[in-house]
Amino acid sequence: MCEPFIRNHQYNVIRKQAEEVVRAYQAISDPKVLESVRYGAQEKVLELFPNVTEDCSKLLTPIIDLQTVEAARRYVAELEPYLVEFPSISVKQIQKLFPKNKKLKLPDLSQIDYRYVSYLSWSDLSTNKMYIVYDAGGQFVGIEGRYTIANKKSYCFVCNKFEKLALFSAVSKKRHANLPDYYKSVGNYICMNGHDCNRNITDVTALEKFIASVVH
Structure with a gap:
């Protein structure tokens, strides 16, 4: 029996590699090139889970034989x-992450399918603020910052896809020993639509690095 073991960003990798295999079957006539693509996709998927059981691994290996979109x-x-x-999170838990914001506007948590979430994000148009909630090793962390909508599409630092972005700027909680009143702003371009970003993300490294730069 195999317990749940695939995180959202890993699932996105699997889905994209499956699409690559299908495209290869449809477009490549050279058997050696096709074989390289097929086994390459399988290897990339299996590398995501170096410690899974044999039963779980067997669920992944059929990617090598996908010939159609269906x-x-x-x-x-x-x-x-x-x-x-x-992890399931309540309204009270989110409110505790942002204790200084007494009028915090929240998304409808009941409408979220948490299977396809690497991080939660939402924006408040009335205050021009964006919020991010992430599960950092079993502990929720929250980041609040200002956002400015970009004038054109570009690449999101989280999912690395070409999307409509906003410059998200948060004040780092780090304090310089000799400058206790110094506040450093940390900013980056992120998808305005968190749902799209969660569907695109294939690696959480950049997101975790950004969060660490703000909260630690």
Whole structure:
């Protein structure tokens, strides 16, 4: 029996690699090149889970034989029961992450499918603020900052996809020993639509690095 072991960003990698295999079957006539793409995709997927059981590994290996779009859809759909959900979080828990904000506006948590969430984000148009909530090793962390909508699409620092972005700027909690009143602003361009970003993200390293630069 295999317990849930696939995080959202890993699931996105699997889905994209499955699409690559299908495209290869449809476009490549050279058997050696096709084989390279197929086994390369399988290797990239298996490398995501170096410590999984043999039973879990067997769920992933069929990616090598996906020849049609429908087969790829069935493959990724069959992996959905093994998705690790973003930990359930309550309104009170979120409010505690932002104690200074007494009029905090929250998204409708009941409408979120936590299977497809690497991080929570939402914006408040009335205050021009954006909020991020992340599960850092079993402990929720929250970041509040100002955002400015970018005039054109570019690449999000979190998901590295070409999307509509906003410059998100948060004040770092780090304090200089000799300058206790010095406040450093940390900013980066992030997707305005958190749902799209969560569907695109394939690596949480950049997000975790940004969060660390603000909260530690």
